[in-house]
Amino acid sequence: MNGPGTIAAPAGPLLEAPNRGPLRVERVMGTVVTIDVRDPGVDPAAADAALAYLHDIDARFSPFRPDSEVSRLARGEIREDECSTDVRHVLALCEDLRRTSDGYFDIRGHRPDGLLDPCGMVKGWAVEEASRILEAAGASDYFINAGGDVIAAGGSVPGGAWRVGIRHPREVDRLAAVLAVRDRAVATSGTYERGEHIRDPHTGRRPTGLLSLTVVGPSLAWADAYATTAFAMGLQGIGWVARHVGYGACGITGDGRVLWTADLDRLLA
Secondary structure (H helix, E strand, C coil): CCCCCEEEECCCCCCCCCCCCCEEEEEECCEEEEEEECCCCCCHHHHHHHHHHHHHHHHHHCCCCCCCHHHHHHCCCCCHHHCCHHHHHHHHHHHHHHHHCCCCCCCCCCCCCCCCCCHHHHHHHHHHHHHHHHHHCCCCCEEEEECCEEEEECCCCCCCCEEEEEECCCCCCCEEEEEEECCEEEEEEECCCCHHHCCCCCCCCCCCCEEEEEEEECCHHHHHHHHHHHHHHCCHHHHHHHCCCCCEEEEEECCCCEEECHHHHHHEC
16 A cells, blocks of 8 residues: 555654553554554553454455455455445445546556555545544544554644654655644655555556655545545646645655645644
């Protein structure tokens, strides 16, 4: 899915202590997921439950696991109406976005092999659902970083914000920009470790014009999906994101320029 183009940079030590909530770092969904809760008194079991939920989603949705529902559906072993409610819901979201994006988001068109791959929607949606487990346990100041897809809820310190870095796509030790965000989701698509996996569904070729595109907005499910969609569009994708109320974009062009929509000005740290 998306490469680790966004890097959450929390303030303070990442240690579980009485004056803060649980910290968990675990590999799931083909990436590393970090859950950092800053609210003291939140039961660590909530973070464990959120990770367990993500493992369950991976087992059902991964196109790389032959026994997942998505893989079985792709092979014709089951029909869509025989899939779980979650799978049918996500497939419906994907189809809606395919229609409204003029086909630039296409779960069969992004991969060179043409196989069913809803990852452009699934990870952001799943992490957002997992965040509800934390909130039900009383968490309001936390972040989840799932391989560069970030939910930054509340702040890293009371009244503060989370600092989220956008990694430069060509210079691994450099940040292209740093955002200060509260109650926002951040997702990046681009030419990082797996840049070639995103194709323009209309041409079958790798998109041109952008090295990376970061989307910021209220929902990680849609920020993630919009980032994949807009990256497939190339330069015009930045303006396409801006047409969605509450969402902004930051793109890095092939010649190294950093472009962003007007509403991101106030978030640049």
